[in-house]
Amino acid sequence: MLCMVTRAGVATPGLTEDQLWRAKYVCDSAFHPDTGEKVVLIGRMSAQVPMNMTITGCMLTFYRKTPTVVFWQWVNQSFNAIVNYSNRSGDTPISMRQLGTAYVSATTGAVATALGLKSLTKHLPPLAGRFVPFAAVAAANCINIPLMRQRELQVGIPVTDEAGQRLGHSVTAAKQGIVQVVISRVCMAIPAMAIPPVIMNTLEKKDFLKHRPWLGAPLQVGLVGFCLVFATPLCCALFPQKSSIHVTRLEPELRTQIHEQNPSIEVVFYNKGL
Template sequence: MSGELSLNINIKEPRWDQGTFMGRAQHFFMVTDPRNVLLSSETLEEARVIVQDYRAGKAKPGLTEDELWRAKYIYDSAFHPDTGEKMFVIGRMSAQVPMNMSITGCMLTFYRTTPAVVFWQWVNQSFNAVVNYTNRSGDAPMTVNQLGAAYVSATTGAVVTALGLNSHTDFRFVPFAAVAAANCINIPFMRQRELKYGIPVTDENDNRLGESPNAAKQAIMQVVVSRIGMAVPAMAIPPVIMNALEKRAFMKRFPILNAPVQVGLVGLCLVFATPLCCALFPQKSSMSVSGLEPELQERIRQASPNTTTVYFNKGL
């Protein structure tokens, strides 16, 4: 073991105080940093080894505290917190800004015809399905059939909702309303296994106490609110700016610039909206034991009578 770096740094928790919004925001600015998508497999593996070795009581010789935290955030950006598995790259939160800026920019640009609405809503909800599955809570696997059924249900419901909203008006803010409504369908469908069987809940020392569907309901509700919040700036601000820009002679002369300018505006909004909305609720969420299912309450009271609050990963 190395004597250069203290082995008492708690890297199981984020570097900043998660009891405050600013602390959570600092944490998620690191986790959602788009540059993490560009990291090589070798860099990710090196970060994984550093983190797992440190948790096992071994510190790489010469490792500094800043390097340890950097490795921890690289690890968190690419590996699932419950399963430890490397996440599919476009499903990682660090891919949210580049993926969403492209998809949302196109949704806002090509919203006037039904085929365009169907295509871009399908693309968006397919991407959301990948993100929702990748960032689910818990460690229970889903079968291919379960995943396929959830994907079809989520994307179909979301696209039908979008079409229904779009058919009533051609107002430019319809894509946002459609995305907000679709999130309320897509996220619960892709995480329906959690609603049925529950997600792991622990005590303050991370001792697993059982699985709770009630905790899953709270987790999914918080994620839905966060995702809708992420969409607000990206889908509300660019249309206002574009309405003004499109009246300018320059944009009328070069209409081909419409899409790239809109995509750029969406990206600028998402750089800030993504981490700030992830920070609305703590990643390690909590609820009172009295809010759990009666049978789980009884089990906890018998096994851990002093436990009044349980904790769980809400997902992202």
């Protein structure tokens, strides 16, 4: 209720300043900044830690058998597809055919990468096999994010002046935003998928876990969650959501259009997505 009131620009009488700011945070996290649509719950950044700790923990636990590798990579990329679509930049509609093609391509790429790397690590130390999920996730992010946001690469994303006045659409800004998101997502996965495997590889050699193998999965999920609590906000903050780009780096047509409207503008802003 507070969120809807804030979006309408009307404050309920009696609200304190802290309550208004709280309402703004809730509103910003629940609604897409460009389309104004309410984002599905698991597509919001607030769902990243609980969802990713479960999925990533299972990927790191069940990495030995091909069926479980395929299943958890599919679950992970399905979740990533929802997140990438929900946090895209711009308000250009995407057809169901484009979404379906992007989803199938990204999921297939992730599974193929995981299985290919898994086969390469058969003759390597056991610890090497534990890093296969991370390599697959990093590669899949480079596939999934651009594919799920391919419409931005075709028609561009809105760029605005400092006051938020829309100046046009830019493919160059879209490319920069997508690269920033890919870097953030890969960095976000590094602590959660690199630290727990080393710890678990040591713990599984101890008698405590040998006698209690059922503790392996929940312990792994807990370690991943602990890492994600810190990595998620830090990596989301690597690049500001309202990013900027110099006018000289934009497409010639858009650059000319902006200079005709306001010659004094040197930097424009855009929503890079998350």
